[in-house]
Amino acid sequence: MAHQAHPFCMLNPNPWPISGAVAALLTTSGLAMWFHYNTLQPLALGLISMILVMLQWWRDIIRESTFQGHHTLPVQKGLRYGMILFITSEVFFFLGFFWAFFHSSLAPTPELGGQWPPTGIKPMNPMEVPLLNTAILLASGVTVTWAHHSITEGARKQAIQALSLTVLLGAYFKALQAMEYYEAPFSIADSVYGSTFFIATGFHGLHVIIGSSFLLICLLRLINFHFTPNHHFGFEAAAWYWHFVDVIWLFLYMTIYWWGS
Amino acid sequence: MWKQIPGLRQISQRTISTASRRQLGNRVPEKQKLFQEDNGIPVYLKGGVMDSLLYRLTMGLTAFGTAYVVYELLVASMPKKQK
Numbered sequence: 001m002a003h004q005a006h007p008f009c010m011l012n013p014n015p016w017p018i019s020g021a022v023a024a025l026l027t028t029s030g031l032a033m034w035f036h037y038n039t040l041q042p043l044a045l046g047l048i049s050m051i052l053v054m055l056q057w058w059r060d061i062i063r064e065s066t067f068q069g070h071h072t073l074p075v076q077k078g079l080r081y082g083m084i085l086f087i088t089s090e091v092f093f094f095l096g097f098f099w100a101f102f103h104s105s106l107a108p109t110p111e112l113g114g115q116w117p118p119t120g121i122k123p124m125n126p127m128e129v130p131l132l133n134t135a136i137l138l139a140s141g142v143t144v145t146w147a148h149h150s151i152t153e154g155a156r157k158q159a160i161q162a163l164s165l166t167v168l169l170g171a172y173f174k175a176l177q178a179m180e181y182y183e184a185p186f187s188i189a190d191s192v193y194g195s196t197f198f199i200a201t202g203f204h205g206l207h208v209i210i211g212s213s214f215l216l217i218c219l220l221r222l223i224n225f226h227f228t229p230n231h232h233f234g235f236e237a238a239a240w241y242w243h244f245v246d247v248i249w250l251f252l253y254m255t256i257y258w259w260g261s
Numbered sequence: 262m263w264k265q266i267p268g269l270r271q272i273s274q275r276t277i278s279t280a281s282r283r284q285l286g287n288r289v290p291e292k293q294k295l296f297q298e299d300n301g302i303p304v305y306l307k308g309g310v311m312d313s314l315l316y317r318l319t320m321g322l323t324a325f326g327t328a329y330v331v332y333e334l335l336v337a338s339m340p341k342k343q344k
Contacts, residue, residue, distance in 0.1 A: 012303035015320060022323040029330045033337075042333065045326045052319045060304050066289065067296035068304070225287040 009070040016057040023049040058217075062234075066226045076233050083237045087244050090207070094248050097203065098255065101196040105260055112191060116260065121193050122185045123261040129180050130257045133173055137246045140169035144215070144239045151222070154229045163219045166242070170212035177205055197256060204248055211245045214238040 004010065023046055030043030065071040071079070105116040113119030124130060143166040150159035181198075188198040218235045221227060227235055296307055306312045 019323040026326045049322045067292045
């Protein structure tokens with residue numbers, strides 16, 4: 001069998017990029033069709049195909065790395081750049097929603113009663129569940145760092161405990177936030193306050209779901225001996241993403257929950 | 262009574278049978294052997310029958326979905342007849 005004389009990962013041609021693009025087309029068009037024509041089928045088809053593509057594409061990346069050994073140091077370097085660039089793009093995504101919040105809250109219009117929060121809006125008490133959520137995410141940042149140190153030291157049992165605790169804290173945050181959404185005294189339709197609040201915290205919640213799913217996959221891989229003390233980039237990428245989610249929450253808490261109340 | 266405890270500890274440490282020990286142990290070397298086999302099969306089909314089933318399901322859904330959404334978009338972009 002011929003061996004390559006370079007350190008780069010030459011992929012087999014595979015169908016995931018094109019089917020991922022189709023899944024994105026189906027999801028976006030399906031969303032528009034759900035809004036305008038009240039049909040759910042294209043959206044459902046889009047979401048199902050998106051999940052199928054993600055599962056298979058990422059399964060193949062695990063095969064190429066852990067089972068076939070293609071993730072040499074130069075390849076890992078490229079993956080690190082890629083993850084950092086992706087997280088940076090997500091930072092800009094949230095920057096837009098923070099801009100929208102400050103645009104409306106720094107100079108409240110007469111229609112809002114010239115004040116922020118607008119007249120009639122009863123904001124959530126930032127010292128109640130939102131403060132608990134802040135503590136939960138900060139604690140999960142500590143536990144994920146503990147997990148990382150355990151992995152680099154080869155302490156398998158501790159790493160599993162720490163990462164499991166991180167995933168559990170993420171689940172606790174999601175449960176509390178869902179309850180807060182249900183019990184909220186205002187809705188997304190309640191003026192620009194409701195819009196900015198639920199869009200910003202809603203997209204953050206989606207990122208918590210994505211981040212904790214990523215961490216859960218890492219936990220399963222950790223249990224199955226995929227990581228070594230020197231090579232565990234999948235875990236590092238998940239940890240970076242989780243810290244990003246935590247930082248976004250801190251900004252949300254300080255601006256929308258606390259200053260904005 | 263205290264002399265029985267080391268014996269009990271030995272029994273509790275030896276309760277995992279061989280079959281479940283294989284499941285709990287490190288199966289990465291087996292996977293490495295499977296995926297490094299020189300059989301020309303691409304990585305997205307190399308895991309076995311489940312791979313081709315999932316692949317066919319995904320391709321089927323996306324092919325059907327493409328046709329469906331292009332049709333729906335064409336219909337949505339046509340002007341509706343006003344009475």
